[in-house]
Amino acid sequence: MVPVQVKGLKDIGTIAAGDSYTLGLKKDGTVWCWGLNESIQFINGSNRDFSVPFQIRGLKDVVAIGAGKDYSLALKEDSTV
Incomplete structure (x- = not known):
């Protein structure tokens, strides 16, 4: 397998x-x-898969992220998750 750059992401x-x-x-x-979105972990209300990166709207001021099998986490500057 050969690594490739994710297009449109800087x-x-x-x-x-x-x-x-x-x-x-x-x-x-x-x-x-x-990527795959089988468990609707992208919080966009759809289980559609995405080959092109998209921004999670309404989520800003994030300082850390985490991901697992069926969930995603974001830690914001104000210490809320």
């Missing part, structure tokens, strides 16, 4: 890998995601 400071999906935390505090 300034990522942290990544978190779940079960067949990935989250990216940009340096500006926004969270981006791509």
Whole structure:
């Protein structure tokens, strides 16, 4: 397998890998995601898969992210999760 760059994604400071999906935390505090979305872990109300990264709208000021089999987590600057 050969690594490839994720197109359209810059300034990522942290990544978190779940079960067949990935989250990216940009340096500006926004969270981006791509991959399989079987458990609707992307909080967009759809179980559609995404091959191109998209921003999770309404989620900003994030300082840390985590991902697991069926969930995603974001820690915000104000210490809320």
